[in-house]
Amino acid sequence: MLWYALLVLAVAAERVAELVVARRNATWTLARAGVEHGRGHYPVMVVLHTGLLVCCLAEPALADRPFVPALGWPMLALALLAQALRWWCITTLGPYWNTRVIVIPDTRLVATGPYRFLRHPNYVAVVVEIFALPLVHTAWLTAATFTAANALLLAVRIRCENSALSAAVPA
Incomplete structure (x- = not known):
């Protein structure tokens, strides 16, 4: 489990x-x-x-979850792909990217990089990571709980972001 702890710390x-x-x-x-x-x-x-990362470490240790290669390796690949997508989003948006919703009035939407394909590709990365990272080490309870909680949060977040962008972006 040491390598998994190092992954979560990374x-x-x-x-x-x-x-x-x-x-x-x-x-x-x-x-x-x-x-x-x-x-x-x-x-x-x-x-x-923050809770996701704590529970990713706690559940395998406290519930004695094993590493199951048939599940763990594909989930590791998904978690790493999610990181790559996240940083593609960050580099594409440049100074406009943020963990908060901050919009400069009268600024055009970015339509390059992953934003050519999706309006919110960073949230795809978040969804995949929240599901996959715990499952790397069979923390299915963490994966299920945080995936559900994240779905509720993203409903609020995306509504907020869409509203902010539509009010600030010129037609």
Whole structure:
């Protein structure tokens, strides 16, 4: 299980890197008259993502979950693909990417990279990762619980983001 703990810690380090990028990008967008939306759900998102990482470590240890190669290896591949998609989104949006919903009025939507195919590709990465990362080490309870909680949160988040973007983006 040591290698799995290292994987989860690597994902935690990746999250810290995201927060560094997000803070830099927030400063940039706010300096350009960016407006933040959805502050109320942001702390819930932080708790959900932090709780996921804690439970990814806790469930296999406390419930004595084994590593099942037929499940673990494909889930590891999905988790890694989710990370690649996330960073494709981050690099495509550049300074417009953030963990918060901050929109600069009268800015056009980005329609390159993964945004050519989907309106919210970063959320596809989040959904896949929340499902796959726990299943790398058979933490099915964590996968089910956090997938359901994330679905509820994303319903709020996507509605907030769509509303903010439609109000700020020129027709």
